Amino acid sequence: MRSVTIVHVAEMAGVSVKTVSRVVNNEPNVSAELLPGSRRPSRTLGYSPNIAARRMGGAKSYLIVAFNDRALTLENWRSDRGNNWIDRMQYGAMLECDARGYHLLLELIDLESEQLERRVAAVLSTLRPDGVILTPPSSDHPDVLAVLARRQIPFVRMGSMADGPGHSVALDDAEAARVLTGHLLELGHRRIGFITGSARFAVSARREDGFVEALRAAGVSDPRAGVTPGDFTFEGGARAAEILLAQSPRPTAIIASNDEMALAVLHVAQRLGLSTPRDLSVATFDDSPSIRFSFPPMTTIRQPVAEMAALGARILIDAAATPGQADRSHHLLPFELIVRESTGPVQA
Amino acid sequence: MRSVTIVHVAEMAGVSVKTVSRVVNNEPNVSAELLPGSRRPSRTLGYSPNIAARRMGGAKSYLIVAFNDRALTLENWRSDRGNNWIDRMQYGAMLECDARGYHLLLELIDLESEQLERRVAAVLSTLRPDGVILTPPSSDHPDVLAVLARRQIPFVRMGSMADGPGHSVALDDAEAARVLTGHLLELGHRRIGFITGSARFAVSARREDGFVEALRAAGVSDPRAGVTPGDFTFEGGARAAEILLAQSPRPTAIIASNDEMALAVLHVAQRLGLSTPRDLSVATFDDSPSIRFSFPPMTTIRQPVAEMAALGARILIDAAATPGQADRSHHLLPFELIVRESTGPVQA
DNA sequence: TTGAAAGCGCTAACAT
DNA sequence: ATGTTAGCGCTTTCAA
Numbered sequence: 170m171r172s173v174t175i176v177h178v179a180e181m182a183g184v185s186v187k188t189v190s191r192v193v194n195n196e197p198n199v200s201a202e203l204l205p206g207s208r209r210p211s212r213t214l215g216y217s218p219n220i221a222a223r224r225m226g227g228a229k230s231y232l233i234v235a236f237n238d239r240a241l242t243l244e245n246w247r248s249d250r251g252n253n254w255i256d257r258m259q260y261g262a263m264l265e266c267d268a269r270g271y272h273l274l275l276e277l278i279d280l281e282s283e284q285l286e287r288r289v290a291a292v293l294s295t296l297r298p299d300g301v302i303l304t305p306p307s308s309d310h311p312d313v314l315a316v317l318a319r320r321q322i323p324f325v326r327m328g329s330m331a332d333g334p335g336h337s338v339a340l341d342d343a344e345a346a347r348v349l350t351g352h353l354l355e356l357g358h359r360r361i362g363f364i365t366g367s368a369r370f371a372v373s374a375r376r377e378d379g380f381v382e383a384l385r386a387a388g389v390s391d392p393r394a395g396v397t398p399g400d401f402t403f404e405g406g407a408r409a410a411e412i413l414l415a416q417s418p419r420p421t422a423i424i425a426s427n428d429e430m431a432l433a434v435l436h437v438a439q440r441l442g443l444s445t446p447r448d449l450s451v452a453t454f455d456d457s458p459s460i461r462f463s464f465p466p467m468t469t470i471r472q473p474v475a476e477m478a479a480l481g482a483r484i485l486i487d488a489a490a491t492p493g494q495a496d497r498s499h500h501l502l503p504f505e506l507i508v509r510e511s512t513g514p515v516q517a
Numbered sequence: 518m519r520s521v522t523i524v525h526v527a528e529m530a531g532v533s534v535k536t537v538s539r540v541v542n543n544e545p546n547v548s549a550e551l552l553p554g555s556r557r558p559s560r561t562l563g564y565s566p567n568i569a570a571r572r573m574g575g576a577k578s579y580l581i582v583a584f585n586d587r588a589l590t591l592e593n594w595r596s597d598r599g600n601n602w603i604d605r606m607q608y609g610a611m612l613e614c615d616a617r618g619y620h621l622l623l624e625l626i627d628l629e630s631e632q633l634e635r636r637v638a639a640v641l642s643t644l645r646p647d648g649v650i651l652t653p654p655s656s657d658h659p660d661v662l663a664v665l666a667r668r669q670i671p672f673v674r675m676g677s678m679a680d681g682p683g684h685s686v687a688l689d690d691a692e693a694a695r696v697l698t699g700h701l702l703e704l705g706h707r708r709i710g711f712i713t714g715s716a717r718f719a720v721s722a723r724r725e726d727g728f729v730e731a732l733r734a735a736g737v738s739d740p741r742a743g744v745t746p747g748d749f750t751f752e753g754g755a756r757a758a759e760i761l762l763a764q765s766p767r768p769t770a771i772i773a774s775n776d777e778m779a780l781a782v783l784h785v786a787q788r789l790g791l792s793t794p795r796d797l798s799v800a801t802f803d804d805s806p807s808i809r810f811s812f813p814p815m816t817t818i819r820q821p822v823a824e825m826a827a828l829g830a831r832i833l834i835d836a837a838a839t840p841g842q843a844d845r846s847h848h849l850l851p852f853e854l855i856v857r858e859s860t861g862p863v864q865a
Numbered sequence: 866t867t868g869a870a871a872g873c874g875c876t877a878a879c880a881t
Numbered sequence: 882a883t884g885t886t887a888g889c890g891c892t893t894t895c896a897a
Binding site: 172173215216217218219220221222224225230239242243245246256257259260261263264267272273274275276277287290291292293294295296297320403429432435436439458459462463464475 | 520521563564565566567568569570572573578587590591593594604605607608609611612615620621622623624625635638639640641642643644645668751777780783784787806807810811812823
Binding site: 522523571576 | 889890891892893
């Protein structure tokens, strides 16, 4: 079935194709009477402009591409643990795109590849997106940023605090860690363990820094004593928890740098016969579904990931709509401490 | 920066654009010497064909669109509970697309809309995908199927057992329910509660049927006694669990039609002072991360969702590559019973 | 085996 | 306020 084109609509309306184009794109210089006149046939015929042809005509592509790290995505798939962060990012961006007549395309890129620049360039040539969303750890990858900048394609770095080119949307992870740590300090905890994230992600260091600073500010001696390396996986979290809980005196609270490791802490504590929060308080960072449904539901930092992504998409779509705007901007979104049942006052 | 086109490559190679096109698309009738000759410049220049132009030229679009129900997605986003099924579907399809030079585009459609047909048609006109993946509940929506069939766009219905047009990839949910129920029967359970899913999804009835059949086959009198309505949400699952656990005599096991409701059962049981699996066995269906990390980790049916989606994408890509193939096929993938710690022998 | 030319559906630039 | 024309980058005829 050949589909209806702008020519059909124009013929039916008895006007030129350009007029139809103007109406469809809400351009000025169309007489008011024409609006319904041209619009009616387009409705009747069920016309919607073909995106490829539009792009060929020199207009926008109505495409936003989000780059995800391939290795991460693959591993995620294999382990099937559901990377909630990416999902929420996608929902937010997709909804915003959808509302603005845009389409979101997820693309896998191999950050470790030697051909990274070439690959990124190829995707851009092939797809011609109006904008690109970068998720960690590509948000801070110099090669990716370089290609994007060279091509002059608007892009937004998600979750990056680094001062780089393009737009960025993030939240203050260090401050979030300080707030979370502060919550435990208020409950009387002094021996607090902290399981770090993978060094590949800039966020790991930021959270660790916030934790250490909060302890230092509270006058805790040797604030780094409880810092134990983790890697964002359940297994890594379990190992770290075992190390921490074998210490004497034992920490009365543990902060995990992500939810999966926090779940692991809960498991290890349970195995050791420790009750949460009576014997051990546990707090974490991402507020994924799993920790809301855990025993007990966990205290955490709530990040507005979907909102961040929606903002990112909005910035790109606006940039495509009004060229010549600033090509850099920096946005910090608020987070929220959510106190649940996994944290309680330290027992005497 | 103007990007490199086929013309540049042709000039550099000293051949016609058509020859370059042939090389790029692995078409026959190119002399062997030309292959490296034309390919070298294309590498040097970093050429990749523009998808929009390709499409305009009458070739494939290299696009697969997956339709998701908008209301479901929105609700999912708001409740932020992470619809693992969709995520796994997407991973599988995306990886397959990526491996074949394709791109996956998620589109939201409003199944409740009166303009559904028009909207679907608009997306198809706009994007011109080479194929469409339908996720439940759109897999069985007659209007959606009608538009697709009329347009002659290859599509695959995911998780649909209905005998309809197009391709379908599913697993035998009824059989899965029978196997899961059989596991409990073997452990000696006779009073088994079953919390159904939402009636909007065809899978709900299939699982319920399998459960009832298994009990009947085992000679359990009144096999429908334990069937209690649920809706796939945590709250709905909790309500159903409360009803079931208030019965006297109490069921010794409960099967929930999805993981979120199973988590709710665990919560309610815990609140009532029932220990799992000693006092109550719990089993469920989707094997999402949350039930692997729950206390205790739950017995479940493992569905190869990503593999199903990958197969779906493969079918569509193959169909686009070799027109004239059968436009219907039906695939049933195997599932797996995974026994964890939430189910145990009935206590005397 | 190779190439020249036409055209896909749309929009930008340039008339009118 | 409206229409005409010339591409956009590619692939398909069809011819050499």
